[in-house]
Amino acid sequence: MGSRHVAVVGASLAGLRTVEGLRRLGHDGPITLIGDEPELPYDRPPLSKDVLLGKAGPADVALTTAADLAALEVDLRLGAAAHGLDLARRTVLVGDDRVGFDDLVIATGAAARRPNDLPHLDGIHLLRSLADAAALRSAFELDPRVVVLGGGFVGAEVASSARDLGLDVTVVDVAPVLMERGLGAVLGARMTRIAADAGVRLRLGTSIATVHGTDRVEAATLSDGTVLPTDLLVIGIGATPNTTWLDGSGLTVADGVVCDAFLAAAPGVYAVGDVARWTHPGYQRSIRCENWTSAGEHADAVAATLTGNPVAADAIPYVWSDQFGHKVQVAGLPEPKDEVRPVLDTSEKFVAVAGSRGAQSSAFALNAPGALVRQRIKLAARPPWPPEME
Template structure:
């Protein structure tokens, strides 16, 4: 290959660029990014960035000095609008294109928004640096009441940061118990109890009917008729993979870019990595993993198979993620399923400091820990083995 285009100036995109050089690719390397910013770390956006403990420079992933040998041609602030599979040409919103021999899709995902009309001012999502700056400015403008729609990990982290800022916070979750599909009901209950510990109101089992207010939001009307006053509303109800630009390209898309076990797509010379990639799952079917560790680890495998022109390496990593909420670090590895038994092996849930394992047919399949990093590291190694 003489030229490769990476679409997505993200953690996965930068990882792919680094992996290309590390694996011997010395041709033209172009990275296309919709945002004007060089690659940056997203997890701190909902935590230290909102709290004013970190700025844009602290989030930077690309180091002009350390990464000088990458010799990247950056196309930032330019959205990809299409892909010509025959020429492996990425079409851009400014009317230009970047053609080459290979393409890495690392466009990630975009946040879902509440459907229907409603006020715009004071309503936020949190995915990008610009999103975080807009939300931080709104929270600093004398905003006493915040409603977070969605009790997901990102929603919980936002609620935690708003609570630390001294704001009145309400979390609204449509499901009976947040996080239960991922953690199981028993462990999800321990994690969601962190809201009450911090004095944050958690309303479960009801959705949002509409946002109140004319130009600026004044509250949230729930499906059961209750009205929650709010000066700022943050919507954290999940994301959708950024694949619209691939329409008509021949790349198989189904809630993400469909890949084989080595991140190769249905189009030769095109691979995918990160939040946008859907790979075969160990237990059958397929899945996308929206985790930092996946976006960090996957590109090296995708690039190896891209350069080889065949799947010479499968992507096999134990799923892992973490979340920082209310001064508690939640860590999880593996995959929990309904019917798994959960056993506490260290600490005590009542103290919000413990480690537990999920077991199925006598084997440990997953582990969770709250403020127990050392025991968790040992358990994670066991699962990986």
């Protein structure tokens, strides 16, 4: 089993960690790592934080070095997009080349979503890659007025970094509070107050109807008719899994590559990280997570499975965000209809649990990392809702 050829498509966090895990666990067969970005694998969380602030550059966000990858004896193909998968012949199509494999790991992540009707104007930015972050950082240096469309984690972090730099920033979101989907209404409302106190202008419960400009973006008209003059428009409305290269492959794709509990999409074909939609053994349903921790946990599980020790992806999802000088953390899968019960609520810290329909779904923390770790451990036991008194 150890000498099988493993091809990994997607050379970022999940792909790299899979390769490292395979070698650590003794896989001695050939490994090919294919990535469409030109850079060696790098970390994305700092892109909206220290990279925008000018505190971190490419070397600071690198996840590995050329020397470390060489030591892993990886056939590395960077700047090379996979554009097809032939499962019958067990080959990945890369340019004019066909890369054969015995086992395939799909780690192609997700791409920042762009509204279809958005005009192509200078001053409009997405944020997913190091190149995106470098472009936005350069634009920030010109002291622009900034409008951020989307008040999710990435949008809120961009607004936080912009305020740290003293920029005039407005966040537009249809939801009534920032990060409502990720943090729920209660912590979302608290983070909204924190953002407002930091000087972020908030246009919640609205969306952008029209973007104006000839060559550059000049203004955005909101759905309530307000016109916001701006120099930059940052789009932070979520991400879409990178699966078009799998069209016609025979794999099931439905907002991600559909996998079983072991992240297997077909015999000898696995998906890891943001691109994977898998049946979580604890939740007993299909989920997809876009967070740093799941990407690493998936990689570890698939590396173990490929080296003869099958491991299911059963960890409780976990995401963190650093913004406005605060650390926000979520464990589990919040549901829109959850009831939220605060466990700790002080001027500095907040911890809450949430649930509905008989089961606790999640836990939230503001500036309370230890408490969140404990709550995440408890969630693994699928506690009932309402919670039992301690």
